[in-house]
Amino acid sequence: MxxxxxxxxxxxxxxxxxxxxxxxxxxxxxxxxxxxxxxxxxxxxxxxxxxxVGVDWSSMPDGYTQAQYEAFWAAEYSGEDLVELQEIWSLDATETKSRAGQMLLDGEELPFAPGTHTTPELPADEQAAIAAFFEAGYTGEDVEALNDLWNTEHLETKARAGQLVLDGEELPLDPATSAGS
The missing domain is CATH 1.20.5 (Single alpha-helices involved in coiled-coils or other helix-helix interfaces)
Incomplete structure (x- = not known):
């Protein structure tokens, strides 16, 4: 027992x-x-x-106020703008938003206008081509292989390959073969 x-x-x-x-x-x-x-x-x-329940937990990190947060995003800066500011100032995301938000609250200008680094939305036909590429079973690894083969960047590769799929043409690699390697 x-x-x-x-x-x-x-x-x-x-x-x-x-x-x-x-x-x-x-x-x-x-x-x-x-x-x-x-x-x-x-x-x-x-x-x-x-x-x-008694836990003292501020929703904002130390040194970063709600007003700074709201000022940064209300000014319509994008996520891409945030990344660019991080690179310019060599700060992490929170410190960057804190600094930028405080500058905006103080009436100072940031190094560039809101939306300067925003990626424009792709046209509907390119979006459809990219979707068709992945729906046909191709992967990110296939994109890399095609980048090397065609000497193109990711976005161009996906759109070009997807258009070939939509047109019923064959790509120079097989998704079934590449998925297993």
Missing amino acids: TSSTRTLRSTSFRITAIGVAATGLCVVGAGMAAAANPTSSFGQAVGTTVHA
């Missing part, structure tokens, strides 16, 4: 440990999602919930 009691305790311990670990992962995941966009309804709900 000792071995079955021991097995039962061991199983109970493992189930409890798994439950605690899973709960911890859920809390961390929710926290990361809320931190990514603290002003979203989800971010605000997470912040309100943890505050209600």
Whole structure:
């Protein structure tokens, strides 16, 4: 009877440990999602919930205020603009948004206008061609192989290959063969 009691305790311990670990992962995941966009309804709900149970958790990182966050995004800077500012100032994303937001609040100009580095949306025919390429079973590795073969960049390669697929022409590689390699 000792071995079955021991097995039962061991199983109970493992189930409890798994439950605690899973709960911890859920809390961390929710926290990361809320931190990514603290002003979203989800971010605000997470912040309100943890505050209600007694956890002192600011939805904004230290040194970064809600006003700075709102000023940066309200000025209609894009994610691509953010990356460019990060490169110019050699800062991480949060520090960049903090600095840029404060500059905007202080009435200062940033190094470039909002939307300067925004990638324009692709025309509908190119979007359809790219979708057809991937729907035909080709992968990112196939894009790399075609880039090398055609001496093109990713976007041009995907659109060109996709158009060939739509036109019923064969590509110089087989998706079934390339997927297995």
